[in-house]
Amino acid sequence: MTADRPPVRQNDAPPLIVATDVVKSFGPTPALRGASLSVAAGEIVAVMGPSGSGKSTLLHCLAGILVPDSGAVWLGDRRIDTMGEAERSALRRERFGFVFQSGQLVPELTAEENVALPLLLGGVRRSAALGDARAWLERLDLVGLEERRSGELSGGQAQRVALARALVGRPQVVFADEPTGSLDSLSGEHVMELLVAASRNEGTTVVLVTHDARVAAFAEREVVVRDGTVGAQLHQATRS
Amino acid sequence: MSLVPVTLLGLLEREPSHGYDLKRDYDVLFGRGRPLPFGQVYATLARLARDGKVVAGPSEPGAGPDRKRYAITDEGVAEVEAWLAEPVEPEPHLQTVLFAKVTLALVLGRPAERYLDAQRSAHLQRMRGLTEMRRTGSVVDALLADYGLFHLEADLRWIDITAARLQPLSEEVRG
Numbered sequence: 001m002t003a004d005r006p007p008v009r010q011n012d013a014p015p016l017i018v019a020t021d022v023v024k025s026f027g028p029t030p031a032l033r034g035a036s037l038s039v040a041a042g043e044i045v046a047v048m049g050p051s052g053s054g055k056s057t058l059l060h061c062l063a064g065i066l067v068p069d070s071g072a073v074w075l076g077d078r079r080i081d082t083m084g085e086a087e088r089s090a091l092r093r094e095r096f097g098f099v100f101q102s103g104q105l106v107p108e109l110t111a112e113e114n115v116a117l118p119l120l121l122g123g124v125r126r127s128a129a130l131g132d133a134r135a136w137l138e139r140l141d142l143v144g145l146e147e148r149r150s151g152e153l154s155g156g157q158a159q160r161v162a163l164a165r166a167l168v169g170r171p172q173v174v175f176a177d178e179p180t181g182s183l184d185s186l187s188g189e190h191v192m193e194l195l196v197a198a199s200r201n202e203g204t205t206v207v208l209v210t211h212d213a214r215v216a217a218f219a220e221r222e223v224v225v226r227d228g229t230v231g232a233q234l235h236q237a238t239r240s
Numbered sequence: 241m242s243l244v245p246v247t248l249l250g251l252l253e254r255e256p257s258h259g260y261d262l263k264r265d266y267d268v269l270f271g272r273g274r275p276l277p278f279g280q281v282y283a284t285l286a287r288l289a290r291d292g293k294v295v296a297g298p299s300e301p302g303a304g305p306d307r308k309r310y311a312i313t314d315e316g317v318a319e320v321e322a323w324l325a326e327p328v329e330p331e332p333h334l335q336t337v338l339f340a341k342v343t344l345a346l347v348l349g350r351p352a353e354r355y356l357d358a359q360r361s362a363h364l365q366r367m368r369g370l371t372e373m374r375r376t377g378s379v380v381d382a383l384l385a386d387y388g389l390f391h392l393e394a395d396l397r398w399i400d401i402t403a404a405r406l407q408p409l410s411e412e413v414r415g
Binding site for chain 1: 357360361363364367368370371375389392393396400404
């Protein structure tokens, strides 16, 4: 595909993320077979589908972690899939936040240092970065745990620290891949409530991969990935 | 015993009460947007009195259609206790509309997967409503929303596994 603008439907606000006909294989194994998806700015979208359907691969392509074999991925009017690694890396650091299932905190760092990390990598002074980190820890109900290392946190606390780290740089988009997958259901719901509240307050777009319908119900819309393509999108809730 | 009489009885076990107060408490705890009509409250109390589960005191001065204070009897307390202790019949739902739709679609060679997708989407839409109720409501709201969410989740698991089995299902029902 050689278009120099993302496709936009008539009478629609321009979407923030657009993927068109994305194909991605790992060796001989096709993961995405022409997946297309459009996400509006500020929208919270759940990507569902059976194991092996390609939903995580789609998220990685949208986030510029993987480069599609063909097709196009846009962020606003910037085409991601044709960028070089350095440019994609800068984009990920500056515009995106990431939350994965588990094991993402740096064990040698304290909770507040983990949260401050993206800011420090972006060149923010240490005192300012730690100040922002502490503010986010407070917003995510983690006051008193600033000095703890990941081994001293419960699974739910560690995941909230990871969420704070994803949000601290005020990203345009948070990509969350099974963010509650390793948590019990109450801790998972707490993480989701905080993610949704932060997204609504900040206007952050969220792309959430989950196989859990209770988690997907926190999103405003769901899409189903099956056999490497995105199925029909039938309902869109209005934001309250 | 159906739900309204036994819950009114239960509220009377807490303390004797007027019909108006019973209705208000019922609506707060159990009504969930479907308030109990006054007529049903008084008709139910009259039946419970006839059956010896409650006794009505004399009419008291004041406004309102019925100023009687109702009190539960020992028989009424036994009824509440028996109702609480009796497990609800687990419903296997073996003849569900969803099952019939999928089977009929396959028999007719229609796109069962599309119907399942539409159903999944409708279920998730309902779950979003319940999740919002859970997120913004009281603990009682959350408890009720959870009940709905877990049941809808069970349906969704069935929908997903059915979608994954459509090919062999189709071969079986079409012979």
